[in-house]
Amino acid sequence: MTDKNNKIPFNEDNYTHNINRNNERKLDRRGFMKTLVGAAGVFAVSSLPWGVLAAKELNGLGDKKYPKQKIIDVKSLPIGDAVDFYFPGEHDSAILIRLSDEKYVAYQNACTHLRCPVFWKKDEGEMLCPCHHGKFDVETGAPTAGPPRRPLPEIYVKVENGTVFAVGVKRYEA
Amino acid sequence: MKRSYVSVALLLAILMLNIIATQYMVHQYFYENYTNTIGAAIINVILFPAAFFIYKKGVKIND
Numbered sequence: 001m002t003d004k005n006n007k008i009p010f011n012e013d014n015y016t017h018n019i020n021r022n023n024e025r026k027l028d029r030r031g032f033m034k035t036l037v038g039a040a041g042v043f044a045v046s047s048l049p050w051g052v053l054a055a056k057e058l059n060g061l062g063d064k065k066y067p068k069q070k071i072i073d074v075k076s077l078p079i080g081d082a083v084d085f086y087f088p089g090e091h092d093s094a095i096l097i098r099l100s101d102e103k104y105v106a107y108q109n110a111c112t113h114l115r116c117p118v119f120w121k122k123d124e125g126e127m128l129c130p131c132h133h134g135k136f137d138v139e140t141g142a143p144t145a146g147p148p149r150r151p152l153p154e155i156y157v158k159v160e161n162g163t164v165f166a167v168g169v170k171r172y173e174a
Numbered sequence: 175m176k177r178s179y180v181s182v183a184l185l186l187a188i189l190m191l192n193i194i195a196t197q198y199m200v201h202q203y204f205y206e207n208y209t210n211t212i213g214a215a216i217i218n219v220i221l222f223p224a225a226f227f228i229y230k231k232g233v234k235i236n237d
């Protein structure tokens with residue numbers, strides 16, 4: 001039994017025994033060079049999407065454009081106060097805080113924990129989420145206490161002729 | 175049967191350059207240096223016709 005099954009019938013570089021092609025399994029110099037050229041081709045093709053994405057970023061197509069939107073008149077927002085608004089969509093609640101004469105910050109105020117609305121605590125100088133006492137830094141939107149781990153998305157604001165406008169949303173960076 | 179392995183060596187060098195350019199490209203993309211990304215991508219694309227050319231030459235000389 002052992003001897004019967006353990007024999008190689010004949011010496012041949014062909015494991016199928018019904019296809020005959022000369023040197024099918026041999027990788028010669030030319031075949032190796034072909035493989036290398038093929039590899040170069042694969043590299044070239046796989047570079048294309050990166051180039052396209054990078055070009056897109058360079059042209060600023062990665063940033064979404066929103067029409068600028070009036071938030072409030074400067075004179076109706078005293079320093080240290082906050083006002084709620086909606087940007088960029090009508091269900092994206094946001095908050096604008098006037099920190100000083102010139103300095104305004106705005107964030108989308110859905111808490112990054114479970115999306116409760118975040119409030120501005122004027123006397124404590126920080127943003128508070130009442131649901132689980134998450135706190136955010138008012139200057140950057142970064143979480144400082146409680147369950148939230150991600151910063152609040154920042155909204156770019158611009159002041160023109162005594163009116164505060166929302167002009168864009170900062171891209172999310174993890 | 176005198177064979178030159180110069181073209182094989184050149185192709186291997188191109189493969190090495192491909193690897194370097196690809197790694198550079200991906201890293202520069204995430205570092206947001208998009209001009210460098212495009213440069214590396216162009217290098218990668220140009221290396222393919224170069225490799226093909228070297229292959230053609232190598233085959234002609236030796237066979």
Ligand code: FES
Nearest residue numbers: 111113114129134
């Ligand atoms: S939802 Fe804001 S802390 Fe939980």
